[in-house]
């Protein structure tokens with residue numbers, strides 16, 4: 378009997394806030410036993426062509442993806458799009474609009490950090506961003522580690538860059554409806570990323586899942602490095618109750634920086650319907666669209 382294929386449907390390259398180039402990322406995934414990989418850079422698809430080429434050379438099945446930033450009420454959500462067409466004009470246009478505010482937000486973050494005695498953070502963060510259009514809090518975090526303010530990226534997020542902490546700047550991203558619409562316009566499936574991570578009450582979480590369902594959301598991530606085992610169980614229940622397909626992904630950003638590396642996710646519980654249920658099963662290698 379052959380082992381079940383290993384799916385990892387969420388990770389980041391240098392096209393957004395990952396550490397590895399798309400090529401190096403796909404090589405690492407293949408070495409660590411991933412069979413089907415989606416690259417899901419934040420608000421960006423510019424890494425997909427390189428990743429697909431490497432995947433094809435290595436015989437790995439590759440799923441073009443992205444992870445869109447959304448503002449819902451007063452929280453930021455992430456909606457992963459899987460099997461999107463990277464050439465989709467509405468998606469590209471929509472992502473360009475989402476990215477547009479990042480520079481300005483970065484400058485405000487720099488000012489805020491300067492106000493608490495950390496100068497030069499905007500320029501410092503930019504130096505870590507291979508894609509300057511995609512300046513992320515992660516790049517600020519790496520700068521703060523390099524400049525000796527914190528031991529590691531996780532500590533940075535605890536002390537800075539999160540709501541209520543110095544360096545955090547409110548920003549309005551896309552609406553939930555628009556993000557789902559952009560993903561569907563590009564032929565993809567919309568997946569609520571790491572749902573256990575959002576700081577909302579139980580009631581608000583139910584309202585979020587209801588709204589996501591009503592707006593056409595397809596799946597939720599049940600297994601992700603952001604979830605504790607209890608949260609994974611909770612979202613197995615929600616997937617079944619709300620009739621969502623289930624997805625799984627490491628959300629890998631780089632060696633030593635992520636909670637899980639490729640190949641470390643357990644299999645999806647049998648009771649769930651995987652997001653890949655209707656994907657072509659006979660695609661041996663290359664891009665799965």
Ligand code: AMP
Nearest residue numbers: 394419446512513514515530531534630
């Ligand atoms: P941004 O889209 O620029 O606001 O940055 C969001 C990114 O910051 C996420 O995609 C994560 O990579 C990273 N991030 C957010 N919160 C944390 C945290 N608590 N620890 C480590 N990384 C985090």
Ligand code: MN
Nearest residue numbers: 389394419515
């Ligand atoms: Mn990220």
Ligand code: MN
Nearest residue numbers: 444455570571
């Ligand atoms: Mn995310």
Ligand code: MN
Nearest residue numbers: 387389444628
């Ligand atoms: Mn992510």
